[in-house]
Every structure is written in C-alpha cells, then in structure tokens.
Amino acid sequence: MSTEIYLIRHTTPDVEKGTCYGQADLDVTESFLSEAARIKEHLPAHIQNVYSSPLQRCSKLAQHLFPSHSISFHDELKEINCGEWELKKWDDLPKEVVMPWMNDFVNVRIPGGESYLDLLARTTAIFEKIVAQKEHAAIVSHGGVLRSILSHLTNTALIESFNVFKLQYGCVVKLSLKDDQFIHEILHNIQSTSEQHKPSFK
Template identity: 85%
Template sequence: MSAEIYLIRHTTPAVEKGTCYGQADLDVTESFFDEAARIKEYLPAHIQTVYASPLQRCSKLAQYLFPSHNILFHDELKEINCGDWELLKWDDIPQEVVMPWMNDFVNVRIPGGESYLDLLARTTTLFEKITAQQEHAAIVSHGGVLRSILSHLTDTPLIDSFNVFKLQYGCVVKLTLQENGFVHEILHNVQSTSEQHKPSISKQ
C-alpha cells in the first residue's frame, strides 16, 4: 500500500468571531465531541504515526482520535504567529498597521510575528521529514499549516491558497504517495461556522 498521510484541521475554537488569533492557545467549543466523532469516521485503522501542533485545540483532537498512539508534538505545526495582534479584534488594529500585511500577507511579517512565507518554510521542512519516514501518518494542525502543505505539493501560489483550499474546521484531507508525488483528496469538509481572518470590508 502506498504511503498515506491524513491532514486534519482542528475543530471549532472557543473564540469570538472577528478576533485575530494564531498561536494563542485557544480551547475548543462544546461541539468538540460531535465534530471529532465525525472526523473519526474518515480515518483508517492503519495510521502508524501521529504528528500534531501542541496547541490544545489540536492536542485535544489528536488525543481523542488516536488514544493508543504516542503523539509527536511539533512547534513547526503551530498556526502562524500573529505576534502583537494575537487576540485583538481585527477591526481594532489601526488601518496603517494592518494594511501593509493585508496588501502582501505572503511576504510581510505581522509585527512581532510571522509572514506566510515563514509559516511555509517551517511547515514544509517538517513535512519533508515526515514523508521521508514512508509511514501511514496523520497530521493534526491548523488551517494555515495545512494550506501551506497543500500549496507546496501542488505548486499553488500562497496568495491563492485561501481560495483554492477552502478548509473548514474539522476537515480531513487524504494524501496518497504516487510515482509523481502526492495526490490529495478531500474526505470531509463541512462548514459549521463562518470564519473571519482579516478586517471587515468596511475597515478596508
């Protein structure tokens, strides 16, 4: 059987819509068990190794889905570092501060944090180490991390990744290694709540 890697995004986080968050250690909502049970339906029994972000919205899911595995936690799988903006309301960030990043979020670093390129670099470095093991694996992580991996595998420009890979909370994406590289298949991707990861239209 060809190596398979399952990319799993965390369930709905306990945070008010319109809040900027990345590496803030948010808890999960009361819908966690329902969401996690649906995710579990799409995961095979033959997964050998589990990697996860140590942030609790991922660690709790990884431990629920894989109770008999020794989960390997890696900081490289954390969401983008939002630096000075962590847990601020998007619309409360001054326009002159947020707009340079809005205009070029791929290259411009969030003050005190990361750019999308920074996230891509650390994420894909670890991903290449994971694939070198040639095992059936699962990666429980965040939307930005999973989009980075998929962009890397498909040569999708990062600036297009949010439109190309519309990954909802609790999504499951199966990667299968073939002769010419990995192919991906979205197994589960149900929109449960709307998200806001930038200022509102009126702010812009």
C-alpha cells in the same frame, strides 16, 4: 500500499468571531465531541504515527482520535504567529498598521510575528521529515499549516491558497504518494461556523 498522510484541521475553537488568533492557546467549543466523531469516520485503522501542533485545540483532538498512539508534538505545526495582533479584534487594528500585511501577507510579517512565507518554510520542513519516514501518518494542525502543505505539494501560489483550499474546521484531507508525487483528496470538509481572518473593511 502507498504512503498515506491524513491532514486534519482542529475543531471549532472557543473564540469570538472577528478575533485575530494564531498561536494563542485557545480551547475548543462544546461541539468538540460531535465534530471529532465526524472526523473519525474518515480515518483508517492503519495510521502508524501521529504528529500534532502542541496547541490544545489540536492536542486534544489528536489524543481523542488516536488514544492508543504516542503523539509527536512539534512547534513547527503551530499556526502562524500573529505577534502583536494576537487575540485583538481585527477591526480594532489601525488601518495603517494592518494594510501593509493585508496587501502582501505572503511576504510581509505581522508585527512581532510571521509572514506566510515564514509559515510555509517551517511547515514544509517538518512535512518533508514526516514523508521521509515512509509511514502512514496523521497530522493534526491548523488551517494555515495545512494550506501551506497543500500549496507546496500542488505548486499553488500562496496568494491564491485561501481561494483554492477552503479548509473548514475539522476537515480531513488524504494525501496518497503515487509515482513520487502526492495526490490529495478532501474526505470531509463541512462548514459549520463562518470564520473571519481579516478586517471587515477588506
């Protein structure tokens, strides 16, 4: 059997819509168990190792889905660092402050935080280490992290990644290694909650 890696996004976080969040350690909503049950339906029994962001919206899911595994937690699998904007309302951020990032979020860093390129660099580095183990693995992480990995594997321009990879809370993406290349298959991706990750004026 070829190497398989399952990318799993955390369930719905307990945060008000319109709030900017990245590495804030948000809890999950009361729909956690039902969302996790739907995720579990798409996971095989042969997963050997599990890697997760240490933030609780991921760690809780990883431990729930894989109770018999020893979970490996890695800071590199955290969501993008939103720096000074963390937990502020998108629409409360001054337009002159947020627009440079909105116009070029790939290269421009959030004040006190990261750019999309920063996120890509650390997530692809840990991903390549996981791939090198040649094992069947699961990665429980965040939308930005999973989108970065998929962009890396498909040579998708980062600026286009949000349109190309519409990853909902609780999504499951299967990666299969064939002829030294990963192919991806979206197994589960149901929109249950609308998201807002930018100001409403943009």
